[in-house]
Amino acid sequence: MTEKPRKRADAQRNELSLLDAAAATFVAAGVDAPVRDIAAKAGVGVGTIYRHFPTRADLIVAVYRHQVEACAEAGPALLAANTSPHAALAQWIDLFVDFLVTKHGLAGALRSDNAAFQTLHAYFLDRLVPVCGQLLDAAVAAGEIRDDLQPITLMRGVGNLCIGAENNPDYDARRLVDLLITGLRLK
Amino acid sequence: MTEKPRKRADAQRNELSLLDAAAATFVAAGVDAPVRDIAAKAGVGVGTIYRHFPTRADLIVAVYRHQVEACAEAGPALLAANTSPHAALAQWIDLFVDFLVTKHGLAGALRSDNAAFQTLHAYFLDRLVPVCGQLLDAAVAAGEIRDDLQPITLMRGVGNLCIGAENNPDYDARRLVDLLITGLRLK
DNA sequence: TTGTTAAACGGAACAAGGTTCCGTATCGTA
DNA sequence: TACGATACGGAACCTTGTTCCGTTTAACAA
Structure with a gap:
């Protein structure tokens, strides 16, 4: 065996x-x-x-695996460290944004529909969407945010907002992501 | 002459x-x-x-010019037709999103840093950013939204959120854009 | 009509990047 | 040391963008 x-x-x-x-x-x-x-x-x-x-995605995944894992593991930790799940969510998303905007072109690759990037897409989603879901659920349970947003939609949205964010003076991705998270709040 | x-x-x-x-x-x-x-x-x-x-962008601009113009002209019209500038803004953004998500790959091209798309980028920004600015200003003046978001940042963010939105069941760009606009509100 | 010329055309040729394939080199082991 | 399996290198091929130039054609005057 x-x-x-x-x-x-x-x-x-x-x-x-x-x-x-x-x-x-x-x-x-x-x-x-x-x-x-x-x-x-x-x-x-x-x-x-x-x-x-075999594909570029496999190489990218291999290069960034450690960082993605670290991000995934930070989710539960932030949830435990914060009294407000919404705050934990915001911090976690911030971590994710940090990761993306410092990897030139990664956000774009994540979005590509090119078959070669399928693996990349799948890996990120498999690893991070459940964590995002956990944070989202906790915030919903605490009555802090609306309950009708799928984790995958949020992850994709944040990923998209990070496209082209590197050293671009008049595009502040972090700002927009922040507005998005704010828009999630009830009331 | x-x-x-x-x-x-x-x-x-x-x-x-x-x-x-x-x-x-x-x-x-x-x-x-x-x-x-x-x-x-x-x-x-x-x-x-x-x-x-000369560039692919010139061709794209030529093909979509009419629609972009229509969108640009709809801005002031919506402002006049709505009592709430924030509502007008939301409707206008919705028009823009409609346009983008029905043009396969356009949102992505808009984002590309390829030199050939420079013209495309410039045209969209020149034509639509001022309109967006007008709507944003009106909403700020009405005390409906925060006053620290540049029109160009908003346009880029919305454009980004529309990338890959065509016929993708588990990605609802319109939803995310809506959250973004909601996040803009004061209170 | 016909001749002349500048405008416009077509597509071969070249460049760049991804991907495949196979003859050759190297490793591990008997 | 010899041999089979494993891995290697890079030439060759494919696709797509872009340029260039010999040929065709529209416009117009004689």
């Missing part, structure tokens, strides 16, 4: 190089950076990228 | 065909449809497209 087809040493090495190179390239040129650039920076051929990460 | 370098008959004809073909193609395949497809549908070579419409 315990399969153990351990990967070859060179394959493990390359996977690491690729992750490093991708992280660096994403910072410098955004998550849409050419595959060839990433391969070159990692010192491998393009074939090697596709072997390890 | 009155220059009259009238265009050649074939050029005028082709421009019309192109506009028709583009409109049809945009409906069927979105505003990102391949240039070659549009050229083929119009029965002209790709060179002819570029001669008439």
